[in-house]
Structure formats: C-alpha cells, structure tokens
Amino acid sequence: MSTAIALFTSDLRIHDQPVLRAALDAADRVVPLFVLDDGVLGSRFCAPNRAAFLADCLEDLDASLRARGGRLVVRRGDPVDTAVRLAAETGATAVHLAAGVSGHAQRREDRLRRALGDLLHIHDAVVTVVAAGAVTPAGRDHFAVFTPYLRRWEQQPRRDPAPTPRRVPVPDGVQGERMAEVRALLASAAAGDPSPALPRGGETEGRRRREAWLGAPLDAYQDRHDDLAGDATSRLSPYLHFGCLSPTELVRDAEAAPGPGAAAFVRQLAWRDFHHQVLAARPAAARLDYRPRGDRWAADEQELAAWREGRTGYPVVDAGMRQLAHEGWMHNRARLLTASFLVKTLYGDWRAGAAHFLRLLVDGDLANNQLNWQWVAGTGTDTRPNRVLNPLVQARRFDPRGDYVRRWVPELASVEGPAVHRPWRLDPQRRAELDYPEPLVDLEEGTRRFRQGRGLS
Structure with missing residues (x-):
C-alpha cells in the first residue's frame, strides 16, 4: 500500500485543505504530520498567547482526524530532518506542503526540495x-x-475549495507525541502565562x-x-x-x-x-525598512515602557494597549493609532513596536504585523509616508462617547462623555483622584520631533 505525508504548517484544518486532499488522492494511506520546530520553540515567535492557541489548534485538528479514522502525528525537531526520516520510515512516495512566504518558510522549502527531490509537492493558495x-x-x-x-x-x-475528507487512513505504528505532552511542551517553551481573555483556538x-x-x-x-x-x-x-x-x-x-x-x-x-x-x-522587510527614509529613531526606554503598559496619558492609546495585554488581540483601528503614536509622536523605532505586538498578538502574522507597522511608520507601502494619526482626532471620530476608553482604562470609568479623552483638562483635584498619568508628550512637540528626525523641517 502506498503512503503519502501531509506536512501541516500554517494550515491547521480539514475543510478546504488542499495539502491533505492531495496526499489522500495520491496514496492509500496518509500521515498527517506537524513538526514542533526547535528553531521556532526557542524564538520570539513561541510567545505564550500563540503557544496556547496553537495547542488548541493541534488538539482540535487531531480530534477532527480521529473522527475520520486518522490522527495527527506530532513530532519535535527540525521539520526537514523529521519529514525525511518519516518518509524513509513509512516508505512514503510523496510529501505535500503548503507554500509559505516568510524567509523561514522559504528556507524550509528549499531544504525540503534538496532533500526530497521529486517526492516534494508544494501547494499554492492554501494560506x-x-x-x-x-x-x-x-x-x-x-x-x-x-x-x-x-x-x-x-x-x-x-481555485475551488477542496472536498473535506470522509476518511483519513493512517499507517499503523507511526509514533508521535501525545497531545497532553504537546501542550506541556509548548507552555514550557513559551515561558509565560497567556492573556486572561485569550480566545480558544x-x-x-x-x-x-x-x-x-x-x-x-x-x-x-x-x-x-x-x-x-x-x-x-x-x-x-x-x-x-x-x-x-x-x-x-x-x-x-x-x-x-x-x-x-x-x-x-x-x-x-x-x-x-x-x-x-x-x-x-522581500523577506528582509520583516526587519529592514522596505523604503528607507533616513530615520534617526529615538531610543527612550521610559517612553517605550509607558507605551507598552498603556500609561501614555492619551486614553485611547492606552485603551488599545491594555486590550492587547488582556485579550492578545486589538481592534484594527486601535492598532493603527497606537502604532502611529509610537512611531510618529514618540518617534520610536517601528521594530520595537512590532516586536511587542508579536509577543502578545495571537494573530501575530509576520507579513501583516511587520508590513502594517512599516505602513504606519512610512517606511513601507504607504503612499503618504509622513501622515500622522492624531490620537485625539481618532478618539473623537471612532470613540465619540468614550465607551471604548472607559472599558479598558478603569481609572477613567467615572469620567462622563467625551471628556474622558482629555482628562488633563479636568480640575487638578479631580485629576489627582483619577490616578491617571499626564500626557507623555505634547502632540505638537511629538510632531516636531518626528519632522526633525525625518528631515522634514
């Protein structure tokens, strides 16, 4: 009986799953394989929120495969070495994989091509x-x-969506990690607790x-x-x-x-x-300016820490940062304005902001995270690289009653109406009662800092 391997990466599903469908069409039996990559486990990408979400994803995928007579084989190691060993172990005549876009994914595919030759089949338009x-x-x-x-x-x-398999026959005797061990390994590698309101994966x-x-x-x-x-x-x-x-x-x-x-x-x-x-x-755009602007980014660690903690003194910015910490997710409009505040008002390096988002965002996708940060910073694909999102204008437009701020900044919960966006205008006694910081920087000063740093004035 012939055997094929379906190597799962960022395609943890059975519905419209071209990799699994192609493996089933090519062989009598299939090994659904996921490799816990040692290179990822020891990196910033194995953050607590994504590790916990990934454990949910793998358990759910395993359950779906078991309902169809199969199971997910999870092994730890180098993905290329693991796939090659498993192909030899099972006599697999094909290994199927979804195409990736990051530098890491491209290097993995290149190594698999060299190691497997014609046995490797890479599928586009899966992710x-x-x-x-x-x-x-x-x-x-x-x-x-x-x-x-x-x-x-x-x-x-x-392409048309791939049919969902009814049966997934897996060869007997193929060893893998138990799901409880997988979850424990991911939690240990992440070295931290996930956000309190993290969604289930x-x-x-x-x-x-x-x-x-x-x-x-x-x-x-x-x-x-x-x-x-x-x-x-x-x-x-x-x-x-x-x-x-x-x-x-x-x-x-x-x-x-x-x-x-x-x-x-x-x-x-x-x-x-x-x-x-x-x-x-342009895989290097994950760390280098896509369109360099000659920036001389500020490196004020106290300002960066205040931004991370949601203590900038601008309530709508702080609300977004606190939502991120609590949920491992942030509203898209809040992502834009919090990022703009860091790079265009504090004139902080976009890489520092992108790294913080990757630590917490459960959807921390390298392409979208890094390139959205570059778009906001004006070093990416934005055709208006020097635009600045004023947090007060943004708050007035997208949180006019202040409900978003009061939800995420409890110190300001008693401030009524749109005044919640400008607490520094309250009388001194009332401000003292709120235990909320003064603005980290004046907005005009922030604009001047940015324009000088970029050589615009």
Whole structure:
C-alpha cells in the first residue's frame, strides 16, 4: 500500500485543505504530520498567547482526524530532518506542503526540495486566496502599491475549495507525541502565562465564529468596522493566521452574502494577500525598512515602557494597549493609532513596536504585523509616508462617547462623555483622584520631533 505525508504548517484544518486532499488522492494511506520546530520553540515567535492557541489548534485538528479514522502525528525537531526520516520510515512516495512566504518558510522549502527531490509537492493558495507571486506588474516581482494589486487580485481566477475528507487512513505504528505532552511542551517553551481573555483556538471554534459572522455582523461591517466600542470586526484573524479557516472559502462565502459589508470585508482579505506577496518577494522587510527614509529613531526606554503598559496619558492609546495585554488581540483601528503614536509622536523605532505586538498578538502574522507597522511608520507601502494619526482626532471620530476608553482604562470609568479623552483638562483635584498619568508628550512637540528626525523641517 502506498503512503503519502501531509506536512501541516500554517494550515491547521480539514475543510478546504488542499495539502491533505492531495496526499489522500495520491496514496492509500496518509500521515498527517506537524513538526514542533526547535528553531521556532526557542524564538520570539513561541510567545505564550500563540503557544496556547496553537495547542488548541493541534488538539482540535487531531480530534477532527480521529473522527475520520486518522490522527495527527506530532513530532519535535527540525521539520526537514523529521519529514525525511518519516518518509524513509513509512516508505512514503510523496510529501505535500503548503507554500509559505516568510524567509523561514522559504528556507524550509528549499531544504525540503534538496532533500526530497521529486517526492516534494508544494501547494499554492492554501494560506492565501491568491498565491504570492501569481500576479505581478510589468518588470517587477511584486506589487508595491495596494490599489493596482487589488484590481489584479479581483480578476485572478480562484481555485475551488477542496472536498473535506470522509476518511483519513493512517499507517499503523507511526509514533508521535501525545497531545497532553504537546501542550506541556509548548507552555514550557513559551515561558509565560497567556492573556486572561485569550480566545480558544482550533478549526471548530473558527468555523463557529465564521458562521456567526456571515450574517448581520458582516452586513454592517462597512459602516461599523472602525467603531472602537462597537467591536464590530470579525475577530477571525487568529484563525486565518493558524490556517484554521480557509481564506479562499471565506472570500467565496462573504462574496455570496447580501449587503455592502461583504466588499469591505473582502478588501481586508486582499490586504492580507498583498502583504504576503510583498514579504515573499522581500523577506528582509520583516526587519529592514522596505523604503528607507533616513530615520534617526529615538531610543527612550521610559517612553517605550509607558507605551507598552498603556500609561501614555492619551486614553485611547492606552485603551488599545491594555486590550492587547488582556485579550492578545486589538481592534484594527486601535492598532493603527497606537502604532502611529509610537512611531510618529514618540518617534520610536517601528521594530520595537512590532516586536511587542508579536509577543502578545495571537494573530501575530509576520507579513501583516511587520508590513502594517512599516505602513504606519512610512517606511513601507504607504503612499503618504509622513501622515500622522492624531490620537485625539481618532478618539473623537471612532470613540465619540468614550465607551471604548472607559472599558479598558478603569481609572477613567467615572469620567462622563467625551471628556474622558482629555482628562488633563479636568480640575487638578479631580485629576489627582483619577490616578491617571499626564500626557507623555505634547502632540505638537511629538510632531516636531518626528519632522526633525525625518528631515522634514
């Protein structure tokens, strides 16, 4: 009997799973394999929130496979060495893998090609809707501006979702770690506690949330997606990051939904693909300026610590940072304004902010996190690199009653109305009662600092 290996990475699902489907079509038996990469376990990417979420994802995937007569084989080590050894151990005639975009993923694929040769089959458009590099402008290897990319992205043919398997026959005797051991290993490697309100991971939970989203919430998305207090975004990003949900399936179902919200939501999924194709072409953008501006970033550790802790004195910024710490997630509008405050008001290095987000965000995707930070910093793909998001203007537009701030900054819960966004204007006695810090920096001073650092004045 023939055997194939389905090597799972960022595609932890059984619905619309081209890697697993291809392995099942190619052989009588399949080994669904996930490798706990030693290189990742010892890195910043094995943060407590993502480690806990990943443990949920693996347990859920294992349960789904067991319901179909199979199981997930989890081993620890180097993914290439592990896949090669398992292929020899089982006599596998094929190894199937989803294409990645990061430098780490590209190096892994190169090593697998050299080690496995024709046995390796890499599948595009598994973690994205449109494969990175599938659409390019004339004379270039990627799009650097979103709008022309979006036009081509919308015209690109999409694959049909892969059928969900009914049975997954796995060879007898293939050894792997028990799920309890996997969870313990991830918790130990992460060396810290996850956020108190971290969502549960896994395809089952992701699909439950997806079904709840594809109705009235999606219909209202165009009008409400920036409403900080309304919390009217999908919250599906962690499930997309870990591949618990298929972006192809999600776009198909969103486009079939009535109402104006679908187009706005699909546009956000196109942004996700856009960042993936940028990083695939320029892996160094994860750490280096995509478009250098000659910045001389400030290195004030006290200001950076105040920003991390949500103690900047600007309530809407602090609310976002405290939501991040509590949930391992932050509203997208809050991500933009907290990032802008660090890089454009405090003139702090975007890399420091991106690293903090990666420590806490359960959806801490390298392409989206790093390139969104670069977009805000003006070193990325933004066509207006010197724009500054004023936190007071942002608060007035997207949290007009101050409900978001009062939810996440309890010191200000008793301040009524929009005055909550400017507590320094309260009388001195009232300010003292609140135990809330004065603004870290005057906004005009922050703008002057940024313009001088970038050589604009």
